[in-house]
Amino acid sequence: MENYDLLVCGAGPAGSAFAMTAEKSNSILVLDGAVNPKPCGGLLAPDAQKALAGFELTLPKDILVNPQIFSVRTIDMKTGNVRRYQRMYINVDREKFDAWMLSQAGGNVDIKKARLVACKKVEGGFESQCKGADGEIFSVRSKNIVGADGANSFVRRTFMPEIKTRRYVAIQQWFNIDENTPDPFYSCIFDPDSSRCCSWSIYKDNYVIFGGAFEPENCRERFETQKAKLKDFGLNLKDPVKTEGCMVLRPVSPASFCTGKDGVFLVGEAAGFISPSSLEGISSAINSAVALSDAMRKGGNVEKTYKAATTGLRIKLLAKNLKCPFMYNPLLRSIVMRSGISSIKLK
Template sequence: MKHFDIAIIGLGPAGATLARLLDGKFFRVAAIDKKGADSSFQKPCGGLLAPDAQKELAKFNLTLPKDILVDPQIFSVKTIDLKNRITKHYQRMYLNIDRSKFDSWLISLIPKNVKIFKNSICQYMLKTQRGFKIVFDENGHKQEITADYVVGADGADSFVRRMFFPKFNIRKYTAVQQWFKDEHQKPFYSCILDPENTDCYSWALSKDGHFIFGGAYPVSNSREKFERQKEKLSELGFKFPEPVKTEACMILRPNSFTEFCLGGGNVFLIGEAAGFISPSSLEGISSAFKTAKILGDIFNKHKENKHRAYASASRGLRFKLAAKLIFKCPFIYDSAFRKAVMNSGIKTIRTEE
């Protein structure tokens, strides 16, 4: 059994960034990640890097390798309001990326002093007098380590959050996504709003010869709602041949300022595991970077009350995300507001068919 100062569970953008930022001179760090040696990413994600996430990469003085970018790079989003029968185009500065390669790149930046356990799934954790005992399966073999601190960076269905904060509730959805061979004449990116099937949104995107369609749906009957939406879009000219693959997972969508779980008792949660995801766009990579940077600074500066410092330093981000429920979500998800905004033509662009 090996002892570490900090154990990070999950090496998505939040966990990989924290592992990179922690000072190896002072901390023995372990990272447990379920991805294998190829770091393959298998969950519903359109794979678009939003401007907020690009800004955080710039703050880290990181440049994106070109092999992470995929074809095509699309500069507008076709927003389709199925209820009001309105379609408008809006300029967007997203980068179309290979999400699996993006995560692999972030992991490659982690210094060698961090002990990474790949292809590993946590079985259970125990609070001990010395800290925490963590038992996990690594490539079919049982492993045990101990740590003074545990950081949950393991996404919406966080094992760490379920283990230590089982009563904490954050609004949940099921994301369903399918990949198809792209049979459309022109590549495009669409945002679909369809209150009949979800009070959130769906997306459609061309990527490296494939066409991706996915959406976030209330947990009950999510797959049926997904299929009903495909039928509606087929009538508008969307082409859905036999799917190449189907992906599904839980996602969080905070519904108030109180729906963030930061942790407690030497357990910390960062990124989506804590609920840090935009309730309007479901973008979470920028918040993953931000919360990892906040917590990394707290550890590196050896703050005495780390939980209080984390709550204080993340307050602005929590207010920013919660404010979107008041100032942004109604104009996207309320049918009457959305109709007025789209018909106004504000920030729309005309495209040649």
């Protein structure tokens, strides 16, 4: 039985940001059981850039991918409207980004490639069963548990099964770029016939990615239908080299969030912190993890302090629901797009 002050489940941006900022006097074990990289657009939005600036970190060049693009082409499949809007994203390799974030953790942090498979409260803390990459099972005792394990959080399902947040299935496919692929562009795609959420295309080095978030029922069929329609907008995508999928959350009300209880804390998407309008989640993952580290440093009632510290984040994310009708209601979207407000005119 290994002993730690804190067991952190998940080494995405939330788990890594927590490991970076937690009090150095704590012994910390970070577990990550990823078999494949997290499906993600890998775009660092201005909020994520600001969160990283808070660490005074500079992004190494080898994390960036080609090309960097300054606008997003918004495509309304229903009406055929297309508009371009300015966006300040940084296009990164998400797997390399996560590895770099994790490499910033201090000497008080042990990192293991293992999955948390069982967990229970015992006197003075928690006892967890973990399964290593080679299949070996080992046990860990910790005073607290931090669930940084994303949308389908095992920690949340184990200790707070009552929390239900609106969820979608995100599917992405990667395609080789060839002579028939149009010049690079980001797109944000709306097709109310196949999804009440959005889809996107992103170029990354030698690949173009098409992905989207869909209601769970018949999600693959919806994805394929939408992909076929892309041909009318210049993207004829065939022979994917990789298909990936995962759950993605869209918070709708205060009940969509849960920061934890009884010695178990949730950060990042596990806590429900992701934008319901754009699905941007890296900044919230980092900011919530830092809020938890700060709350632990202050001591006292950490649960209460951490929850209070994320009030602003919760309000900000819920306020994004006000923007949703203008993005997702076909009539309002059509009016906004036709008006041309804030759009870029091609020279």
